[in-house]
Amino acid sequence: MLHDITFTVNGDRYVVAVRSHHTLLQVLREDLGITSPKRGCENGECGACTVLMDGLPVNSCMVLAPEADGAVIETAEGLSKDGILHPLQQAFIDHNAVQCGFCTPGMLMSSKALLDRTPHPSEDEIRYALVGNLCRCTGYVRIVEAVMDVAERE
Amino acid sequence: MQPFDYYRPESFEEAFELLSQPRKTAVAIAGGTDVIPQTRDGIRRPDLVVDIKGLPGMRDLAMTSMAPCCGAGPDECLYVGAAVRINEIARSSIVQDHWPILADAAASIGNEQIRNRATIGGNICTASPAADSAPALYVLDASVLIKGPRGEDRCLPIAQFFTGPKRNALKHAEIVAGLLIPGSPAGTLSFHEKLSRRKAGDLSIVSVAVMAFPSANSTTWRLALGAVGPTPVRAPEAEAILARGYDAEAVDLAAASAYGCCSPIGDIRSSLDYRQAMVVNLARKAIRAVVAQLPQA
Numbered sequence: 280m281l282h283d284i285t286f287t288v289n290g291d292r293y294v295v296a297v298r299s300h301h302t303l304l305q306v307l308r309e310d311l312g313i314t315s316p317k318r319g320c321e322n323g324e325c326g327a328c329t330v331l332m333d334g335l336p337v338n339s340c341m342v343l344a345p346e347a348d349g350a351v352i353e354t355a356e357g358l359s360k361d362g363i364l365h366p367l368q369q370a371f372i373d374h375n376a377v378q379c380g381f382c383t384p385g386m387l388m389s390s391k392a393l394l395d396r397t398p399h400p401s402e403d404e405i406r407y408a409l410v411g412n413l414c415r416c417t418g419y420v421r422i423v424e425a426v427m428d429v430a431e432r433e
Numbered sequence: 434m435q436p437f438d439y440y441r442p443e444s445f446e447e448a449f450e451l452l453s454q455p456r457k458t459a460v461a462i463a464g465g466t467d468v469i470p471q472t473r474d475g476i477r478r479p480d481l482v483v484d485i486k487g488l489p490g491m492r493d494l495a496m497t498s499m500a501p502c503c504g505a506g507p508d509e510c511l512y513v514g515a516a517v518r519i520n521e522i523a524r525s526s527i528v529q530d531h532w533p534i535l536a537d538a539a540a541s542i543g544n545e546q547i548r549n550r551a552t553i554g555g556n557i558c559t560a561s562p563a564a565d566s567a568p569a570l571y572v573l574d575a576s577v578l579i580k581g582p583r584g585e586d587r588c589l590p591i592a593q594f595f596t597g598p599k600r601n602a603l604k605h606a607e608i609v610a611g612l613l614i615p616g617s618p619a620g621t622l623s624f625h626e627k628l629s630r631r632k633a634g635d636l637s638i639v640s641v642a643v644m645a646f647p648s649a650n651s652t653t654w655r656l657a658l659g660a661v662g663p664t665p666v667r668a669p670e671a672e673a674i675l676a677r678g679y680d681a682e683a684v685d686l687a688a689a690s691a692y693g694c695c696s697p698i699g700d701i702r703s704s705l706d707y708r709q710a711m712v713v714n715l716a717r718k719a720i721r722a723v724v725a726q727l728p729q730a
Contacts, residue, residue, distance in 0.1 A: 280438040299439035299482065302469075322470050323547050324634075335520075335549040341469045342550070343462075345439045346484065389545060410634040411544025 284348035288313060289357030297344035304328045304339040306347070307354065315355035315384035319413075326412035329385035330354050336392045338411075355384035358391070366429045367391060374425040378416035385412045390426045400430050434473045441484040445608065449582035451483045452606040461485045461608060463516045464551040466543070467559045485608055486516035486552070493517070494525055499613060511614040515554025519543070519566070522553060532614055534623035534642055538569035541627045544634040554609045557594060560601040561636075563660035567595065568642035569625055571657035571665055576613040582606045588613075595664035621646040624722040627659075628711055630702060636660070638703040639711045643719040645727060651676050652727065656687075656720070661695035661712050668694045671716065679724050688717035 280299040285292065288311060297306050307313040307330070319327030321340045328340040331353035358365035367390050370376070377383050386409065393400055393408040400408070405426045414422060442448040452459045459481040462468045471477045485491060497512040511532065513522065522528050523539035542548055542556065542565045556566045557577065575591045581604065591612075594602050603609065617623075623644040629635035640659035645652050654675040656668040671687040671694075679687075692712050699705035 282439065298436070300434045300436045300472075302434075321473060323466055323543065326544070326546060329546055332549075336546050337549050338466075338546045341466055343439055343465060343469065343482070343484075345441070346465075392545075407633065408545055411546040 282345040282348070284345060286347050286350045286352060288352045289354060297347075299343070299345060301344040302340050303330070303332075303342040303344055303347045303352070306344045307339060307352070313354055313356055317381055317384065319381070323411070324413065325382075326385040326389065327382055329388045329412060331388055331392055334392065334395065336389045336411075353388065353391075355387050358387060365391070366432070367394070367426065370425040370428045371422070374421045374428065376418060376421040376425040378414075378418050382412055382414045382416075386414070386422055390429075393426070394430060398430070400426075402427060405430070434469075435475070435478060437472070437479045437482050439482045439484065441487055443487060445488055445580055445610075448483055448485055448488060448608060449606050451481055452608070453582055454481065457481055459483055459606075461558075463491075463555045464518065465555075466547050466551040467555060488516075488608070488610075490514050490610060491516035491554075493611070494521060494527075496527070497613070509616045511616070512611055513553055513614065514611045515558075515609045516552045517554075518549060519551045519553065519556065520545070520548040523548065531617060532569075532573060534569045534625045534644060535566070535573060535614065537625040538566050538640075538642065541565050541625065541633075541640075553612060557591070557612075558601055558603065558609055560595050560597075560599050560664070562595075562598050562662060562664055563637045563640070564595075564665065565627060565637060565640055565659065567591070567665035568640050568657040568659045570612070570614075571667055572623070572642045572644040572655040573614050573617070574655075575615075578610045578613060579603065580608050580610045586610075592664075592667065597663045617644075618646040618648075622723050622726045624719045626715055626719050626722075628715055636702060638708060639715050641715045641719045643716075643723050645675070645723050652679070654679075656691060656716065658691060658695060658712060658716065661697040661708065663696070666694045668716070670694070671720075675720065679720070679727065684717060684720050684724060687720060688713050691716040 317327035319325035330339045457480040460479040463486045491514040493514040529536045570591045577589045577594045625642045627637045627640040637660040642657045644655045654672045659665045668691040670690040674687040697708040
């Protein structure tokens with residue numbers, strides 16, 4: 280069954296025909312070519328597919344495509360503006376918080392949602408916000424340091 | 434994922450019609466955090482997926498004068514629509530102020546992404562013995578509001594809604610519309626704790642909710658446990674022991690007796706021996722945490 284949905288991704292409006300049983304992740308990656316959200320566990324454990332939906336981090340592998348009708352979606356592609364990296368992206372580079380990079384887009388989006396809601400979180404709040412994002416290079420310390428760095432700025 | 438047709442009805446009538454189509458397997462979906470992975474894994478093979486989160490009242494979180502079907506029946510209850518997200522409950526100031534145990538239980542579920550999609554109705558409908566909202570809902574004496582295809586609305590105490598592992602009391606095509614949480618008496622104290630392999634983002638090995646409030650000449654206690662039997666359980670014997678007094682000896686006795694209500698299994702998260710030991714430890718810890726806030730006996 281096909282559904283015509285209208286939604287916004289990184290500020291651009293899209294009208295797409297989607298199948299009932301496809302996920303938001305599939306539409307982003309396969310129909311729109313937005314590939315920063317990754318297909319990981321498909322079970323809500325790993326967070327590699329994390330995008331912001333109406334400002335909140337969600338697992339895009341567990342959102343049905345027709346459910347995204349009317350939604351405002353943000354992905355890592357939308358973080359930099361006019362060629363200037365988002366402070367979180369720059370901090371991830373400065374702190375060497377990226378190893379293989381598979382978890383990075385999800386980490387960035389979960390961190391952005393946290394800072395949007397709580398501009399100066401504690402380390403515990405950062406760790407709590409990132410529970411749903413797994414890094415198998417075991418780079419959590421540097422990731423948390425990068426988010427702390429941005430959180431401690433004005 | 435195997436193909437299915439997705440519908441988003443706007444009225445309960447439309448939803449009942451979709452859920453009762455002959456020769457079709459239909460599943461109601463709200464947050465989808467259980468149904469979508471189960472469908473992907475082939476555990477469910479729905480022809481129709483009926484998205485019920487847009488139905489009237491399903492997203493409401495507000496005080497109501499509706500009488501709960503069980504419990505003491507104070508004049509004011511909290512109405513929680515079945516499709517209210519777990520994080521909306523965890524972050525609601527009204528829940529944090531008046532039902533902090535429910536906010537704590539909600540905050541212990543899954544992870545941030547899951548809590549932004551998963552709903553309270555879905556958590557109880559999945560009816561996992563380890564549903565992390567359940568022990569809190571049990572001690573709060575929550576009621577479940579159910580709507581049926583022939584207009585036969587009914588209301589069940591939460592403990593009657595859970596009927597077995599992943600089994601609930603819903604009949605064919607029925608929908609959970611919401612929950613009613615009775616107001617807590619003045620001076621209510623509570624504590625929720627969950628033990629899992631990771632500090633967060635994992636299912637419970639054991640979870641416990643304890644609530645105490647002053648009544649006529651004593652203190653009324655309620656204690657519920659999750660992940661230690663086919664359904665969550667209340668521990669009436671422990672509650673009765675604590676009502677007679679809560680000195681150190683009584684607390685130990687109550688915690689030990691809580692074990693009598695459980696019939697745990699060993700599984701991937703915990704051996705049977707460990708779970709048995711942790712029931713008593715966690716119950717004792719939770720009771721002590723409440724006792725520490727009470728005037729000493």
